[in-house]
Amino acid sequence: MTACVDSRQCRRWGRAQSSRGTLMPSVACRTNQSTAKRGAEMSQVAVARIAKPANRHPTASIATGSAAALTAAIGCLALALGLLVYLADRDARHAVVIPAVAALAGSSLFGVLGQWLPSFVHPFAFSLFTAAALPPRSAWRNGACAAWCAVNIAFEVGQHPNVSVRLAEGLLDSFGPSSRTRTLADYFLRGTFDVGDIVATVVGAVLAAGVLGLVQHDSEGNRAP
Numbered sequence: 001m002t003a004c005v006d007s008r009q010c011r012r013w014g015r016a017q018s019s020r021g022t023l024m025p026s027v028a029c030r031t032n033q034s035t036a037k038r039g040a041e042m043s044q045v046a047v048a049r050i051a052k053p054a055n056r057h058p059t060a061s062i063a064t065g066s067a068a069a070l071t072a073a074i075g076c077l078a079l080a081l082g083l084l085v086y087l088a089d090r091d092a093r094h095a096v097v098i099p100a101v102a103a104l105a106g107s108s109l110f111g112v113l114g115q116w117l118p119s120f121v122h123p124f125a126f127s128l129f130t131a132a133a134l135p136p137r138s139a140w141r142n143g144a145c146a147a148w149c150a151v152n153i154a155f156e157v158g159q160h161p162n163v164s165v166r167l168a169e170g171l172l173d174s175f176g177p178s179s180r181t182r183t184l185a186d187y188f189l190r191g192t193f194d195v196g197d198i199v200a201t202v203v204g205a206v207l208a209a210g211v212l213g214l215v216q217h218d219s220e221g222n223r224a225p
Contacts, residue, residue, distance in 0.1 A: 068136075070215055071129075086118065119156070122201075124205070127209070128211065141216070
């Protein structure tokens with residue numbers, strides 16, 4: 001018996017068999033039609049799988065969220081350390097929104113390091129906070145560290161005697177004598193320029209980049225199949 005590949009061939013075969021008087025049920029035609037239908041269904045399933053691939057790493061988003069949480073937690077610990085410096089080693093009245101604690105005032109917990117520790121903590125902590133809110137890409141996290149390093153160096157240079165007076169006058173002339181402008185002008189006028197603070201700022205930013213690289217590497221390792 002000759003197999004039929006489509007419905008038209010089946011009809012021609014049937015008419016030929018009818019003219020000969022030997023018409024039989026077209027079992028072969030129905031079999032081939034069923035096979036063709038199953039093949040079409042399988043092709044549709046394959047196309048759907050290509051169009052919408054399965055999620056091979058269902059824990060990827062969880063790992064990314066855990067890395068961001070860990071990064072923010074390290075930043076909070078560093079910021080708490082910097083706050084302790086102001087409470088114990090410095091006069092908290094000179095810092096904005098930091099209350100004075102009599103029990104800690106003048107205790108000098110950090111000794112000589114207390115002079116530069118805030119300059120280290122600020123770019124370190126805020127680089128981590130910024131990177132935690134950004135996509136987990138090396139360019140973004142390194143850019144956050146570089147940006148906070150530049151901001152802190154700019155504020156330190158603004159306290160230099162050759163710059164502070166003109167900078168303060170420029171702020172008051174440009175933005176008026178508002179409370180915020182006066183506070184910022186006083187920061188530059190009353191602050192002390194220190195090369196050690198610039199060094200501490202750079203070290204804090206570099207260390208933040210290193211911590212972010214380690215956390216991101218560990219997160220990518222956990223996502224690997």
